[in-house]
Amino acid sequence: MTPLELDPRLTFDSFVVGQANRLASAAARRVAEAPAATYNPLFLYSESGLGKTHLLTAIGHMARKLHPKLNLVYDTLEHFLEEAMRSIQAGEREDFRTRMREVGLLLLDDVQFLEGRRGAQEELLRAWDAVSSGGGQVVLASDRTPQEINDLDSRLLSRFSGGLISDIGAPDYETRVAIVHRKALERGQTLAPGVAEALARVRFSNVRELQGGLNKLLAVQDLDGRQITANEVAPMFAAVTQRPGNDEFGGFLSDIAGTVSEVVAQSMADRRIADAILRWEGEAYSTRRLEAALHANATDADVDALLAEYERDVERLRAIERELRTVDPDAPEFSRGLFRHPDRVAEAEEVLAQAIERTRPLPAPPPGRSFATVNLPADAFAFRAARAVAESPGTRYNPLFVHGTEGSGKTTLLAALASELGNREDAVVAFVHGKTFAAELIRAIERNCVDSWRERYRKATVFVLDDIEELAGTERAQDELFHLFEDLLRKGAQMAFGAERIPRELTDLDDRLRTRLESGLVVSMKERSSDAPDLTAPVGTRGVSPMDAAAMEQGEPLDEWFLSREKLIWHWPNEEDWLMEALD
Secondary structure: OOOOOOOOOOOOOOOOOOOOOHHHHHHHHHHHHOOOOOOOOEEEEOOOOOOHHHHHHHHHHHHHHHOOOOOEEEEEHHHHHHHHHHHHHOOOHHHHHHHHHOOOEEEEEOHHHHOOOHHHHHHHHHHHHHHHHOOOEEEEEEOOOHHHOOOOOHHHHHHHHOOEEEEOOOOOHHHHHHHHHHHHHHOOOOOOOOHHHHHHOOOOOOHHHHHHHHHHHHHHHHHHOOOOOHHHHHHHOHHHHHOOOOOOOOOOOOOOOOOOOOOOOOHHHHHHHHHHHHHHHHOOOOOHHHHHHOOOOOOHHHHHHHHHHHHHHHHHHHHHHHHHHHHOOOOHHHHHOHHHOHHHHHHHHHHHHHHHHHHOOOOOOOOOOOHHHOOOOOOEHHHHHHHHHHHOOOOOOOOEEEEOOOOOOHHHHHHHHHHHHHOOOOOOEEEEEHHHHHHHHHHHHHOOOHHHHHHHHOOOOEEEEEOHHHHOOOOHHHHHHHHHHHHHHHOOOEEEEEEOOOHHHOOOOOHHHHHHHOOOEEEEOOOEOOOOOOOOOOOOOOOOOHHHHHHHHOOOOOOHHHHHHHHHHHHOOOHHHHHHHHHO
16 A cells, blocks of 8 residues: 655644634644544545645644654545555455554545545445554545535444534634745745735635745745835735635645655664663653664664754753743643653744743833823813823723824823823733734734733733724734733723724724723813813813812812713713713
């Protein structure tokens, strides 16, 4: 039997995990770590170009690394059945079944071609029985669900349903941006700001076309000797943008290639490996990789490479452990024994990336901002609202939404509020702009550490996000902000947002998010609550009476009308009613 070789490029490390493929990716990893222990069979399905072949191949790579003695077969359904038919025609059917009983992991792609082929289904059932009788794992991939494969034998349908059936959906915008960045990095290329985002918005049918678009873009950069700008991307792919499509992306599929190594027996090789096992076991390191190489008739060159690679992995584990202790001395990962397994370097790298992300300081407000330095009239309603929020964070006017055009002082006021609240004991402040929030999320997706990025923001007791309109057109960023909003609100954290327009005019924002922005207090930078201010008065007391100014200095409420405004809003059905009540 001559199965296909695994493409060395299609590994879990090169697979970008997003919301649409998280379950399939997690299940694939579990199967690779412990074949036949869970999810047997595992059935992956998706439209073309969304990553099922990538995951199928990644399972093979990880399983081969963790279980070197595992007999693994990766094949397409067509090629697999051709092999079975050749064996039958040669009178070797029993030999074929015997070989299948020795298979510990069977990976079959394109099983949708079973449709209407009763003979092929019978042969697959026999092969499956042989693999199962030997305690093997079966993983299948298809472009449709088992129920959508017409004329499928009920016995096969029952077996497909007996494990886990997981779909791979189209990645969201942020994941597409991460994919473009990852592929450009693999090519050793850099992209100008905004180029990856612009390319991710082009309506390619799948990632083959997305990658082709990136190749075209990089070719133009190479030939012209300059970087493509974000504004050039859309015109470059105008024909693609104008055609109809379903905007599906994901996975990286490529041609299959590989090499087969040859080994020659020599007795001294086993002795050297045994010595290495004794040494590293004495230092409490797992030596499963070395044990698997014993009695494998390895040459001196093979042993040299094996031991060198093992030692490199041990040294890398030690370096990661040292760095993790510097970043997070109390990291829970230390108790998992991870740093004694040289076969799990990639997992250790991921753990370190997660720790770096979750311990990274939250973005801080610009320095030197406070209410005393805000160049706004004291009777500006937004200013008074911010002062009231600072007096009682998390309970009054949460969230606070400030809107005003560029240059109106909106950002300065929000920064001053964040700084004032940051002076409180145990305050954890995050001050971030919409564009930065989305960019951080994309970077976290690229590094597979979204959970730590999310955990970091959820530690905030004060969360201020300015220029929220910059999240327009995003998908994942708005979804993450919505869930962050809910979590922070439940724990009583104070939130404030800024934009050029009122929430109801931010039509590119998700309705769930927009309605929550309106649930607190919405104020304009132009709004006044008294007559024209005395501009000769000191900053912070302009336009208020001496009594109010004294109250402000002592941190007391400014006036009863202002403090009751929120209550009036909730008790009257429209603004005119509560305004008339206030005037009366």
